[in-house]
Amino acid sequence: MEYSSDQNIGQIISSLSHELRTPLTILSSNLQLLKTSNHSLEPTVREETFQLCEEALTAVTKFLDDIHFINLSNKNELKQNRQKVDISQLISNVLASKKTCFYKSNRIKVLSHSKQFFFKTDEALLAKIITNLLSNAYKFSTKEITLKLSNENNHLNIEIEDQGVGIPTDQLEFIFMPFYRCENVKMLSGTGLGLSVAKKAADCLNGEITIDSTLSKGTTVKLKILSDER
Structure with a gap:
């Protein structure tokens, strides 16, 4: 099986789009819910909404951290203690x-x-x-x-x-x-x-x-x- 550079670029674009778009969509929809509810949400629903936002932020942060880590490695800038x-x-x-x-x-x-x-x-x-x-x-x-x-x-x-x-x-x-x-x-x-x-x-x-x-x-x-x- 061969794996071309074009396939690799396509894979990168697809991953970037999916891994950023999905959590950002979750953040957007849940923040809109919090904004329009005027603090009238049931406590359990409000807690779940905040949890979804936190999970989405965690996913984006980890994704960006992984990219940064790989970039440091490629530049031989990883340090160890x-x-x-x-x-x-x-x-x-x-x-x-x-x-x-x-x-x-x-x-x-x-x-x-x-x-x-x-x-x-x-x-x-x-x-x-x-x-x-x-x-x-x-x-x-x-x-x-x-x-x-x-x-x-x-x-x-x-x-x-x-x-x-x-x-x-x-x-x-x-x-x-x-x-x-x-x-x-x-x-x-x-x-x-x-x-x-x-x-x-x-x-x-x-x-x-x-x-x-x-x-x-x-x-x-x-x-x-x-x-x-x-």
Whole structure:
């Protein structure tokens, strides 16, 4: 399968239009409702209206943040601050974040060789990688997702396995491209930026992401980062 620059530009324009137009439409309609209601809305309706506005703003902000992150990476301007991080706690914090699509989900199972271990890395970049990989697994699978964690031979290894729609073999080579979305998931919401952001963050940490996937059966994503402590 070939993927031309014209297709890439078309994908970018389509994603920009959709990801900005949808939340802006939500904001516009709900702000109009608040304006015309003259504060007569029922408390529950008013709360739901404000929540929709907040979610729309969050979606736009994340979309723009991802584009900015990719732009910094392309200009080799990403910076990292390596320090000893409790990886188990970091993953707990990611799972507890209200800003994720998997907040309060009971579908993610964490398997670790130890309850606590430290690894020298950039906490923010690693959290960004894990969040994006889990978000992808969560959006494209309705079954249990397993996150396996280990620290062996000076490597941090994180493996995320889902039982979702899978990735077509002939499209695997394109999945780290910004805005690229596989044909079998285009009906689902998404920006096509998650894997690109995760890959660029992993590159900054001198790590690597590998993906093994079977269509209609699931996907396994492996993240490996080498410690700079020798």
